[in-house]
Amino acid sequence: MSKQIVHKNKQETKKSKLLTRYEKLLKDIARKKKQHENLTEGIREVMPKITAELHPLSKSEQEWHVKKLIRLDEIFGEVTTPKMKSEMFVEYMIEEVGALLQESHKDDKQLKAIYKKYAREDFEQDRMQFELLADLINQETGFEVDADEIMEKGFEQYLHDNQESFAQQAAESREKRKSKSKKQTNAQLQEEEENKMLALDAKAIYFRLIKKYHPDLQQDPVKQKEYTEISKLVTKAYKDNDFMTLLQLQITYLDDTELDATALADDMLMRYNKILQGQLTEINMMLEMAKRTSGGMFEDFFDKDYKFSQKLFDEKKAEIEDNIESIIIEIEESHKQKKGWFKSWLSELKAIKEMEAFSFMFDLF
Secondary structure, eight states, X not given: OXXXXXXXXXXXXXXXXXXXXXXXXXXXXXXXXXXXXXXXXXXXXXXXXXXXXXXXHHHHHHHHXXXXXXXXXXXXXXXXXXXXXXXXXXXXXXXXXXXXXXXXXXXXXXXXXXXXXXXXXXOOOOHHHHHHHHHHHHHHHOOOOOHHHHHHHOHHHHHHHTHHHHHHHHHHHHHHHHOOOTTOOHHHHHHHHHXXXXXXXXXXXXXXXXHHXXXXXXXSHHHHHHHHHHHHHHHHHHHTTOHHXXXXXXXXXXXXXXXXXXXXXXXXXXXXXXXXXXXXHHHHHHHHHHHHTTTTHHHHHBOTTSOBOHHHHHHHXXXXXXXXXXXXXXXXXXXXXXXXXXXXXXXXXXHHHHHHHHHHHHHHO
């Protein structure tokens, strides 16, 4: 028996690439499944925390930002400002006030008046950009989204309110792909055929091995014990649908002359690798969909293993709290020394704009 095993291991070099590919696919699938599980569980965990802890803080931050913009508007009318900085300030006010009117303060009359003052026209939501966004989401994910609802609620709130709908659409999409309707594509039909061939291969390998190593075929007690152990391994692998183990058993215990076991093993590995690649692609799509529909939660609160990070959550919370405190201090300072504070603030804004322009040019080259 040992000679036979050594002989078969020599033949293993012919299958090294297929076996390596097979093992890598299995590891990748296991890793991606775990990531998807971590992300799904993490989103369920973080949603109540966001609602209870971050949403109130974010709302407070927005309100203080509104107060700061109102204060900036008051001071701008009282302080003489160079033309270049005035233009920069006007651009800043149009962007910031417009964003608030677009997202969270749609009916704020004071903000609308400030916007009109600097933009020299009434604020109107641009429906076209929401239609383009809706089309992009549909093309990328297959989800049907409502441009009017996105425009009404804002994108982040829209994602939050429609998570269940997205999940249901994703589930329906998976079911459609799995259905056996007459409208199946050639690729789907081919995949089903390959699965059938895979099952037949497994069955054929099982019967070849059992036929050769059935314990009743041996009178020698030592050989009989050895055959019993081999039969147990074969039977367990077959019952567990463990095709890889069946292949390894076939390679180890069947001679090349027995129905060309090596060629059959290669052929089976190629088919199975193709099926595994399909599974990996589907899992990757599910994972990307979960990330896209997380409303920014994935980027903000999840680590490299796609697990919810309490540390990242606490850092985000602290960042919002710091921003609120900073705005409050700025407003208080603006009342103590209006002109000096405003000029200092304009200088900071100019530095930020220059840095953004530099980063943009750097990205281009």
